[in-house]
Amino acid sequence: xxxxxxxxxxxxIAEKVYFSMCGLFMILTIAVLFWILYDVASKGYSTINWTFxxxxxxxxxxxxGIWPAIVGTFYVASLTIIISxxxxxxxxxxxxxxxxxxxxxxxIRLSIRNLSGVPSIVYGLxxxxxxxxxxxxxxxxxxxxxxxxxxSLPWVITASEEALKAVPQSFREGGLxxxxxxxxxxxxxxxPNAISGMATGSILALARATGETAPIILTGAAFFLPALxxxxxxxxxxxxxxxxxxxxxxxxxxxVRPIAYATALxxxxxxxxxxxxxxxxxxxxxxxxxx
Amino acid sequence: MSDNGVIFSTEALNLWYGKNQAxxxxxxxxxxxxxxxxxxxxxxxxxTFLKVLNRMVDLVPNVKYTGSVNxxxxxxxxENINLVNLRTRVGMVFQKPNPFPKSIFENVAFGPRIxxxxxxxxxxxxxxxxxxxxxxxxxxKDRLNEPGLSLSGGQQQRLCIARTLANEPEVILMxxxxxxxxxAATSRIEDLVRSLRKHYNIIIVTHNxxxxxxxxxxxxxxxxxELIETDRTEVIxxxxxxxxxxxxxxxxFG
Amino acid sequence: MAKLDEADFYKIQVQKQPxxxxxxxxxxxxxxQQSIKSNLGNFILEKFFxxxxxxxxxxxxxILYFLLKNSWPALQEVRISEFIFGQRWMPSSPNPGFGALPxxxxxIIITVGALLMAVPWSLAAAVYxxxxxxRLIREILKPVIEVLEIFPSVVLGFIAxxxxxxxxxxxxNLSSGLIGLTGAIVLAIMALxxxxxxxxxxxxxVPKDYKEAAIALGATNWETARYxxxxxxxxxxxxxxxxGFGRVVGETMAVLMAAGNALDMPLKEIxxxxxxxxxxSMRTLTATIAIEASDVPWGSTHYHALFVIxxxxxxxxxxxxxxxxxxxxxxxxxxxxD
Numbered sequence: 001x002x003x004x005x006x007x008x009x010x011x012x013i014a015e016k017v018y019f020s021m022c023g024l025f026m027i028l029t030i031a032v033l034f035w036i037l038y039d040v041a042s043k044g045y046s047t048i049n050w051t052f053x054x055x056x057x058x059x060x061x062x063x064x065g066i067w068p069a070i071v072g073t074f075y076v077a078s079l080t081i082i083i084s085x086x087x088x089x090x091x092x093x094x095x096x097x098x099x100x101x102x103x104x105x106x107x108i109r110l111s112i113r114n115l116s117g118v119p120s121i122v123y124g125l126x127x128x129x130x131x132x133x134x135x136x137x138x139x140x141x142x143x144x145x146x147x148x149x150x151x152s153l154p155w156v157i158t159a160s161e162e163a164l165k166a167v168p169q170s171f172r173e174g175g176l177x178x179x180x181x182x183x184x185x186x187x188x189x190x191x192p193n194a195i196s197g198m199a200t201g202s203i204l205a206l207a208r209a210t211g212e213t214a215p216i217i218l219t220g221a222a223f224f225l226p227a228l229x230x231x232x233x234x235x236x237x238x239x240x241x242x243x244x245x246x247x248x249x250x251x252x253x254x255x256v257r258p259i260a261y262a263t264a265l266x267x268x269x270x271x272x273x274x275x276x277x278x279x280x281x282x283x284x285x286x287x288x289x290x291x
Numbered sequence: 292m293s294d295n296g297v298i299f300s301t302e303a304l305n306l307w308y309g310k311n312q313a314x315x316x317x318x319x320x321x322x323x324x325x326x327x328x329x330x331x332x333x334x335x336x337x338x339t340f341l342k343v344l345n346r347m348v349d350l351v352p353n354v355k356y357t358g359s360v361n362x363x364x365x366x367x368x369x370e371n372i373n374l375v376n377l378r379t380r381v382g383m384v385f386q387k388p389n390p391f392p393k394s395i396f397e398n399v400a401f402g403p404r405i406x407x408x409x410x411x412x413x414x415x416x417x418x419x420x421x422x423x424x425x426x427x428x429x430x431x432k433d434r435l436n437e438p439g440l441s442l443s444g445g446q447q448q449r450l451c452i453a454r455t456l457a458n459e460p461e462v463i464l465m466x467x468x469x470x471x472x473x474x475a476a477t478s479r480i481e482d483l484v485r486s487l488r489k490h491y492n493i494i495i496v497t498h499n500x501x502x503x504x505x506x507x508x509x510x511x512x513x514x515x516x517e518l519i520e521t522d523r524t525e526v527i528x529x530x531x532x533x534x535x536x537x538x539x540x541x542x543x544f545g
Numbered sequence: 546m547a548k549l550d551e552a553d554f555y556k557i558q559v560q561k562q563p564x565x566x567x568x569x570x571x572x573x574x575x576x577x578q579q580s581i582k583s584n585l586g587n588f589i590l591e592k593f594f595x596x597x598x599x600x601x602x603x604x605x606x607x608i609l610y611f612l613l614k615n616s617w618p619a620l621q622e623v624r625i626s627e628f629i630f631g632q633r634w635m636p637s638s639p640n641p642g643f644g645a646l647p648x649x650x651x652x653i654i655i656t657v658g659a660l661l662m663a664v665p666w667s668l669a670a671a672v673y674x675x676x677x678x679x680r681l682i683r684e685i686l687k688p689v690i691e692v693l694e695i696f697p698s699v700v701l702g703f704i705a706x707x708x709x710x711x712x713x714x715x716x717x718n719l720s721s722g723l724i725g726l727t728g729a730i731v732l733a734i735m736a737l738x739x740x741x742x743x744x745x746x747x748x749x750x751v752p753k754d755y756k757e758a759a760i761a762l763g764a765t766n767w768e769t770a771r772y773x774x775x776x777x778x779x780x781x782x783x784x785x786x787x788x789g790f791g792r793v794v795g796e797t798m799a800v801l802m803a804a805g806n807a808l809d810m811p812l813k814e815i816x817x818x819x820x821x822x823x824x825x826s827m828r829t830l831t832a833t834i835a836i837e838a839s840d841v842p843w844g845s846t847h848y849h850a851l852f853v854i855x856x857x858x859x860x861x862x863x864x865x866x867x868x869x870x871x872x873x874x875x876x877x878x879x880x881x882x883d
Contacts, residue, residue, distance in 0.1 A: 015767035022673035026686065029670050029737055033693050036704055087597060094598030098591060101352055104599075110870060111601040117788070117866040118608065118859060119795025121831045125838060125855040126608050129615050133843050150604055157601065170389035174451070177347055178402040178458060179379030181583065183590050188405070189391055204695070211697025214797040214831070218838045240699040240798070247703045248802055257707065264700050271697055279688055365576045376575045 037268070044265030047258045053266070056226060061246060062255055066263055071228050072141075072221070072236035073270070077210045079145035079232075080152060085202045087149075088156025092198075095157070096164040097186055116154035123151040124215035132219055142232040144220035151215060152205045159201020163194040196285050200278040207274035211267065213240035223249070239267045298323045298462060298492045299344060303358035306339060308351060313339045315516045317358070321509075326484060326493045328507030328524065330500060332539065335513040337496045338386075341464050344494065345381040346374055379406060382455035383464045387471050388447035390439030390454075395422075395431050398439040398450055402458040417457055425453035426483050445476025452483065456491075463487070465495040469502065481506050500540060504528050512536045612856045619643070619849030628853060634808050636837070636847040643850050647810050649857075651725070651827035652794060654811050655804060658729030658823045659736060659793045664786055666733070667740035671782075674741065675748030676770040687742070694738035702802030705731040710803065717824065725811060725823035728804030732793045740789040747781025748774050750880050780876040784869035791865040794831075795858060801832040830854050 051065055058064030099105045127147025128139075137143045167190050175185035213221075222235040223245060229236040246260035247253065253260075299321040306314035313336045321327050329337040342348040343360060346367060359366040367377055379402070390398050399418040408414060418435070422428040427449040431442070439450050448468055455463055465484070469477040484493060484506045497503050503510055503524065510527040512520045512535075520527065520536045531537045620628075623643040631644020674683055705727050713730075714722030751774045759769040775782070805826025812819035828836075834851050841848045 011765050011768070015765040018767045018771075019673065019677040022669040022677060025666050025669035026673045026678070028666070029693070029741070030686070030689060032734055033689065033696075036696075036701070039704065039708060040700065087600065090594060090597035091600055094594040098594050099598060108598055108601055110867070111605045113870055114863055114866045115601060115605055117791045117795070117862045119797065119831060119862055121795070121797040121834050122608070122612070122855050122858050122862075125834055125852060126611055128838060129611050129852065130607075134611075139839075153601065153604065168389070170385065170387065171391055173347065173350065173385065174389045174391060174454075175401075176350070177345065177378055177383040177385075178405070178454065179375045179377075180401075180405045181375055181587060183587060184405045188401070193392060208695050211695065211699070213697070213699045214835055217835055240697055243699050243703055244798065244802070247706050260703065260707075264703055267697055268700055271695060272692060275692060275695060279691075362576065367576075369577070371577045371579060373576060373579055376578065380576070 040261060040264045040268060043258070044261035044263075047262035048265065052259075052262060057224065057242075061224070061250060061259065062252070066239065066242060066259075066266065068225055068228055069237040069239045069242040069263070070266070073210055073239040075141060075229060075236060076144050076148065076216065076220075076238060077206055079141065080148040080209045081202055081206050083145060083149035084152045084156050084205065085198075088153050088202075089160045089198055091153075091157050092160035092164055093186065096161050097182070097190065112154045112157055115150075116158070118151075119214075120151060120212055121214040121218075123147055124218035126150075127215060127219040138233060139218075139220045139235055140233045141220055141229050141236050144216045144236070145232075147215045147219045148209050148212060151212070152209050155205040155208065156202060159204065160194070160198045163197025163201060164190060166197055167193045196281070200282045200285070203274055203278040203281070207271045207278070210274065211240055211271045213238075213244060217241060217244075239263060239270070243267060296323045297321065298363065299494075300361045301343075301358065302361070304340075304343065304356065304360060305358055306336075306343065306348070306354065306356040309353045313516050314343070314356075317518050319511065319518055319521055321492070321494060323492055324488070325508040326488045326495060326506055327509040327511065328503035329494065329496045329511045329513060330498070330503050330539075331513035331519075333498065334515075336516040337511075337513045338466050340513065341383075341466050341494060341496050344462070344464055345378050345383055346372075347378070347383060349374075379458050380460055381462045381464060382458055382460035384448070384451050384455055384466065384468050386467045388444055388451050390442070390447050390450050392438065392440060394436045395439050395442070395450060396435040399453050399457050402454060406458070418453075421453040421457040422450075424456050424487065425449045426479065426486070427453055443476070445472050445479055448472060448476070448480060449483065452480075452487075456487075460491065462492045462494065465493065467496050467498060470498065477502070500528075512539065514539070609859065612852055612859055616849055616852035616856050619846055619853050622846050623850065628850075632810055634833070636850050637841070641846065643846075645830070645833075645854065645857075647808055648828055648830050648833050648854070650811050650821065651804070652829040652831070654821045654823060654827065655725050655728045655732060655800060655829055656790065656794045658725065659732035660786070660790060662729065662733035663736040663740060663789060663793075667737045667785075667789070668744060668782065670737070671741045671744035671748060671785075672770055672775070675745045676766060676774060690738045690741055693734075694742070696735075698735060698796060698798040699802070701731050701735060702799040705799060705803035719824075721805065721826065723803060723805035724825055725804055725827045728800040728827075728829070729823055731799045731803045732796055735796055735799060736789040736793050739792050740785045743785035743788060744778070744782045747778040747785065747876065750781070750877070751777040752880060778876075780872045780879075784872040784876070787865050787869035787872070791862045791869075794865075795862050797831040797835050800829050801835050804828065804832070806832055806836065830858055 053065055053070065054067050055065035056068050057066065095105065095108060124147060127143055127150070131137045131143040131146050132139050171189045171193065172185055175189045176182075180188070216238055220235050221238045221241040225235065225237050243260060243263045246256045246263060250256050297320045301317050301319050304314055304317040305312065317340065329340060331337045339348060343356065348354055348356070356368065359368055361367075362377070362381070365372065391401060393401070396418055399421050400414045403414060403417050408417070419428060422431060427446060430446060439447065442450060469480050472480065481502060484495065487493060488508075495506065507524045510522065510524045511518060512527065514535055520531060520533045527536065528540060531540060627643055628645050629649070630646055631642060632646050633642030633644045634647060635642040674686060678686070706723070709730055710722030710727050712722065713724065713727050714720070755773050755777055756769050759773045760766070764772070806828040807826035808828060809825065810819070811822060811825060811827040813822040813824070814820070834854055837847070838851050841851065
C-alpha cells in the first residue's frame, strides 16, 4: 500500500468516525423525544378512560377527571386564534403585498422577530399589568386569551407571510396587467391560493398556544373550579396548569401521579395531534399544488 | 394625435433601476394597426420598454423614469392617469404562460368580472368570443370548467392571450410570448398574432429574429438601453442603416 | 352556454372592427377618469393594512412601556444597586428584601450550564443533519425536531420532576434531585430544536460551489464540513446559539419545576472562594415571576418589583435577538452576493 493510499484510507476512516459521532448526537436527540413520549404514554394510558375525559376532578383531585381543564384549554386556545389570526393575516398582507422595501418594513420585521423572542412569562406579566389590572378585565378568560394572542401574533404573521410568498409572482402580474386593482388582485388571486397555507400556520400556532402555561398562570387560569366558565370574564382551568398543580402543588403528589401522567398524555396528544394535522395538511396542499 | 396613425409616442424616455440606466433617451412613435417587433440582445432594455407602456414597470422596486409616453393625447406618466383603465386598455401577455389557478372559463372571465360584468350570458358570450379569437375554442369548448393549468404550454399561452382579449384592449403587449414554447406551439402563436393584427395594435418583444421577420410590420432594434434603429421590418432585415443593427441581424453578436 | 356560430362570431368581429378608431375617444376619457369612490376605498384599505402591519412595532413598544411604567415605583423605593447586588429576596415579608442577586445568578448559572450541554450536542446533530444525512433521513428528521420544538414545557418540567430529579438524586446521593443541574438538563433539551434547526439552515445555505470546490480538491465530506461549511456558516451558527440562549433564559415552567427554587446564593465555597455551582437548589428570574405574580397584591412594591425582573428579562432577550438578527442578516447578505 502506498503512502497516498494509506493516507486516503485514514481520511475515510476519520470521516466515518466523526460523522458517526455527529449522528450519535442526532440519535440521542430523537431518543430523548421518544423516550419522553414513551414514558408519558406508558404511565399515563391506563388512567385514561371515558370518565377521566368527561368528569371533573373529585376528592381533592385524587379522583375524577380533567373535563374542565380540557374545556378551559379549548376555550382559551380558540379565543386566542380568533383574535390573533385575522390580525396576523392582515399584518402579513401588509408586509408582503403593500409595503415597499424600506426602513419601516425593516423595523416591523425586527419587531416581529423580537416579539417572538420575548419570554412567555414576560407576556404573562404584561397581560397581567395591562389587561387584568389596568383595563380592569381581571384574571379571566379574555385576559388570558388576549395575552396569548399577542404572544402568538409573531408566529401567525410569519406563517401567513410564508403562505403569501408561496403564491407565484406571475399571478400578481397577470392580475394587475388585466387591470385589476391591488385589492382585487389580492382578494381574488393571492388570498385564495394562500389561505390553506395560512390555515396550517394557524393550526401550528394553536398547538403552541395550547401548551403554554406561564402566561395563563398570571392572567386567568384557576387552580380548581367546579364549574365550566360561562362568560369571558370567568376564570378557567387549563390542561398545562392543571398538570403543574398536580405535579407540584398537590399535598400528596405521589397519590395523584397517575392522574398527572394521564393529564400530560392528553396534553401531548392535543398538541401533537394539532401539529400532525398541520403537517399532513401542508403535505397534501403541496402535493395538490400544480404551480 | 390619434389621427396621424400613432398609438404610442415617447419623448426623452429615460429609465433607471436604482443607479442602472436601462433606457436612454428613447424618442419613438409606435404606429397604429401594425405589429411592432422589438428586438435586441438580452439586457438591452426591450422588455423594460414594453413594461413602461402599461406601467407594469412600476412593480420593480427602485425604478425611476423621466420623459413622457403619450397614449393618444395622454402622458401615461401623469399623476392623474388611472392605472386600472390604462392596463385594461393596454393588455399584456407574459414570457411564461401564467394562467390563474382557476378554470379555463374563469381565467378568461377574470378581466370582465373585475370590470363589473357579472351577467352570465354576457360573460359566456365574451368568453367564447375571446377563446375563438385566440384560436383555442375548438380545443377547450368541452372542458371550460377544467383548470387552466391542465392545458399544454402552448394552449396556456393562448389562454393568456384570450384572457387579455376578453378585456377588449386597444393594444396588446407581448413579452417574448413563445420563448417557453416548442416550435409547433410557437408557430400557432405566430399565426394568432398575424390574425389579431387587424383588430389590435400589437407590440411584441422577441429574441428570435425570424419571428420578428415573420409576424411584424415594424421593427425596433434596441442595444444597451438605446434605440438604435426603427423601420419597416423588411427594411431592417434587408437593408439596415446602422451597422450595429446589421451586426446583430447577421448574428455577429448577441 | 349560448352557442355562437361562425356568422355570429364574425358579426361580433364586425362590430368590434372600428374599435381601434372609435374607442380611442372612449379611452381618452377613461384614462384620466378617477373614481372617487374606488380611490377612497383603496386609500382606506391601504391605510388599514399599514396600521395592521405596524401593530408589531406598537405592541413591542407597548410591552416595553408597560414594563417600565410598572417597575418605576419599585425602582424609586428600592435602589438599583440593592436589586442587583442584594442577596436577600424576601419581597413579601414585613421586613422586605429586594436583593435579586441569587435569582440573577441562578438564571446565569442554569443558562450557562444548559448551553454547555446543548451547544456541542446540537451542533453535532446539525452537522450530521446538514452534511452527512441522506436526503430521506433529513426529510423525516426535520418534522420530528419541529415536534420537539412545540413540546409543552410543562410536560418537560413534569418529566424533570418525576424522572430526571430522582435519577440525579440517586447518582449524586442527594436528598432531593431538584437542583440547578436538573434544570439545566431540561433547558438544554428545550434549546436543542432551536439551535439544531437554525444551524442546519445556515449549513445548508453555504453555497454549493464552496463544497464542490473542496471535494474536487480531494477533501473528504468531513474535511469539507470541518474546513469549509462550518467556517462559512459560522455567523449563522453563532446566531443559532444566541437564539438558543434567548430561549433558555426566558424559559419558565420547566425550570420552575426542575430546579428546586431555593433562594440561597447558588455558590459553593471551595478553599474559601465562592464558586458558582449547579449542585444545589436554585431559582431563576422567570420562576420568581411565575411563583409570585399570581398572588401578589396589585400595586404593591412587590408587584412592581416583579416588573423590574420583567424588564431585565425583556432587555436581555431583546439584545440577544437584535444581535443574532444582525448576524443572520449579514450571513444571508454574504451568501446572496455569492
